[in-house]
Amino acid sequence: MIALLVACISDQKEGDGRGPRKPLRNQTEGEERFSVNLLTLPQHCTGHHGWLASRELLIPRGKPQPQRYVRLPSALFSPPRSDAFSGAASHGDTAVTMRSTKPPGIHLFECVQGSPLSLRTCQALVLVLTFFSYSSYHAARKTTSVVKGVLDPKTSNLGLLHWPRCLNIGKLHTAETNTVLYGGWAPFDSRNGAALLGDIDLAFLAIYAIGIFFVGHIGDRVDLRILLTIGMIGTGLFTAAFGTGYWLDIHNFYYFLGIQLIAGLFQSTGWPSVVAVVGNWFGKKKRGLIMGIWNAHTSVGNISGSLIAAAFLKFGWGWSFVVPGVMIALVGLIVFLFLPAGPEATGEDDHLEDSSKNEIGTPLLEGQTEVTEKPVGFVEALRIPGVVPFALCLFFCKLVAYTFLYWLPFYISHTAVGGKYLSDSAAGALSTLFDLGGVIGGILAGHISDRLDARALTAASFTFSAMPALFFYRVYGSISLYWNTILMFVTGMLVNGPYALITTAVSADLGTHSSLRGNSRALATVTAIIDGTGSAGAAVGPLLTGYLSAKSWTAVFAMLMVAALVAGLLLSRLVMAEVSAKLESQRSAAATGLPVSSVEGA
Template identity: 50%
Template sequence: MARIPLGYHLVKHFPKCGNRDLWYKGYILVLTFLAYTTYHLSRKPIGVVKGVLHSNCSKYDDDDASIPFFPVFESNSSNVNDSCWCCWAPFGGGNANILLGSLDYAYLFAYAVGMFVSGHIGERVDLRYFLSFGMIASGFWTAMVGMAYFWNIHSFYYFIIMQIIGGLFQATGWPSVVAIVANWFGKGRRGLILGVWNTHTSLGNILGSLVAGIFVDKAWGWSFVVPGFIIGGMGVIIFLFLIVYPSDIDCKPTNSLPVPSPDPNEYSDDGEAVHSRREEQAKPEDIKAITFWGALQIPGVIEFSLCLFFAKLVSYTFLYWLPAYIHSTSHVTDERAADLSTLFDVGGILGGIFAGFLSDMADCSATVSFISLIIAAPLVYVYNAYGYISFTVSITLMAITGFFVNGPYALITTAVSADLGTHPSLKGNAKALATVSAIIDGTGTIGAAVGPLLTGVLNPNNDAEGWYKVFLMLAAAEIVGALLMVRQVIKEVRNFCRKSTVYQPLNSAPNDFDGLLDLQRYSKKQDICKHVLQRVFRING
């Protein structure tokens, strides 16, 4: 059994209304929610600061006191753009967007590699230690990026190295929190609850934009240092208060029948001691972890992983480049652009919750993802084409686009990962969940690395033509992601039609006209399902 954290001895004295197990489930949900919120909060600064590292300096005079830093830039360099005399070297040349895109790529590629490794390690160590260490280390390396401002560092390799190390430690978060939540909530319809829980992604982006935006036009180094302290502090809280397994504190294990309290004098009806029966249950740490290849063989893992590749490509391109896009097209300040970009995440919060709700209601996560991706494809193009018309149109389209872009991303990374990680083929091996979630999110993160990198390549001059190419790429990515879901959608429609045929009317008497009418309705429903399958998906038989 994992060592009980010190903070539990304080928490156990808190007043608990109603069911004790339910109270601790809520406690774990809130704690993991706050933990991953700080992960995303600490990822956002680089997207906010880009507008300062490479800025249009024509708005400043040479002796303007409002310049957010003292620039060091060689004006006689062949790469110098006269309008970038105030840029932070080495991001002042004509290749600035490519360099900034390379920072995103380095970070996210390291994050993707770290994700696969973290899933493997997370199943074999105490997740409380692993998660808290990862958060503290992430905070340190996030702050180190900001120290380039205070130490007057202008080496591109410094920024690249800091991003790579930071990405590796940031990867400790997702497999850990998903596995912990699954330990407490088990199987069943959890799309809605995980959809609400997954709003930590968008909330972290919003808070990260706001926190980084406070300092970006004054001293951009603090835009990294402050978020670094926040996630590091949260790591200490996780170390002190996180409880990994319900059995660690004698809560009822998930997916099992109720277990009475471990009173040594309490016996069941057959005379067997209850506490001895509890002791005979398999301990979580005794369960053998699944291999990487074994996780890939779980039905649906490959399709959802590839779909998430394209979903995260779009989502993370918005995450890292939306403030720069708003600043470039709307000519607002960097702080204002960071604030406006949060509306995309507000839409994403609602989209994630709604996708989880639909998934629970219809039990068809692939279909929900497919529909969201199909709708999102034209929306990203429309946002770029018509978002400039007015401020109201811009923020409305931004929120709606965020709703459909983040819906499938949130659903796949939470409910789908948890469901596949507890697939019947695993025969109850809950330890597979960290590896499954790492494979799915790790593959998605490779897409998240490719998107921002391609943005820098397609839009080197930060102009309208370049942004047109970027949004065309995003629309194409949404379509490809939807196509990857077709096989899973067909399977879900088949299952839906199969369930509709297994119907017994409430009144089964031979002469009962109402019961016969009900049966006819369901027979008609079966015919409709078969017709849809044959005509839409072109399935024979």
């Protein structure tokens, strides 16, 4: 193998329009800074193909500048490979990681502006783009729950049912029961229609849960911007393909099943990618609050998806899929043009303020470089303290949350609220209050966990509190629309609070755990393990609901309360460890006369 140093010399004089660049940490007055790219090639290759990683090189003043191609032995850049990370390379090739490339939109903007983007601007851009990116994922995902009431026939009391006139759904009068059976869409208009819809949800979430493990493994090895773009455009195409069944008059169950399988695979690219990108740009300080606010994208996506799907039902249920599909594809193009996946993509790797974060801007000749840092393997990530209990806890948290995500509009439209049945459009709009409560719950959980410095204690408190909230919503939610909205909001806050905390701040904390010894290439893998395990629960919940709801909705809520209980119990050891640490800190503070915060930070 031969490693080629492809020198891309950057003129540092004032005439280049970029201004002076910040010196490297070990740069002296007698040295000049040059940008170089490290291109690693197998020895038998003749073309310029391989993994490209941008580097900074220090050259003493007066010495010759690097040539365009400098041949050096690959061993100079290839430390001994650890067995734990042997999968990073194969067949004797040098193990290197692909670094993020500068997005074309940012490159064009900097050329026009004449100066690079500041760190704060890049961080704001990352937060905004990842927020709308994952919001569009959830908007496309939410559509199915709103359209279920149209696909699946309903039987209700004739005097209490109110349907929009524009839906043009056929009626079948049944004199014996004095009910009206509204025709749906074959094959979901049969007696086991709810079970078929549950199978559709299972197919989507099962492939999502499986795919997310592979995406996390891939995400630590490729440019996250490209991975996210492919996932969003693919999601848009197959979300729209589901809706085209309306115009093509498709009634084959396996068509819809296959579309959901492929859509779930593309959807799995979203979460590991956006969490890893945000984790690359932000340190642990106030991570819970920042990511709690940022995690509102889940609820915002659910709300917008519900409103869009409900609004387009009057034109035909196919539009409820096509419009969100087009939207996520357009957002994917914006992500491709403007999202910097990491600080190195914009040259900001030397400006990050979090000293505990791995220094990804270390010079090429300083020993510890990006080239030597290999992605963490799946088994190594599982050994990080806290990953397994939080992953299992999220299994049951997402079981509860995704049952509401996929079945809440259906439940509302099939349950008399204040003596009246709501239309599918009204039920879809009303269900957004659950997600609005989830926004508040995610922010509260993140803020409380930051103040207490106790992620497990905060998450367990929310899950235990969700149990009585679920009970009261089932028993008293049908009394009136007023009580339904209040109880739905509170339930959403307590159900989505721990779900948001674990999938954001906890995943980012564990992905940069001290046991990794500064390796920053574990974030996407850890996120995938935690969220992938949770997604398995997300598949189980809606599936069981499809069968249990045919018997009794009370059985469904009993299942949800048991799941919330188990989720809290799984964190019991971590909670006791956090409480013990707090008590020990208080005792130490009392003995030394120092504030508790000083002792904890020591």
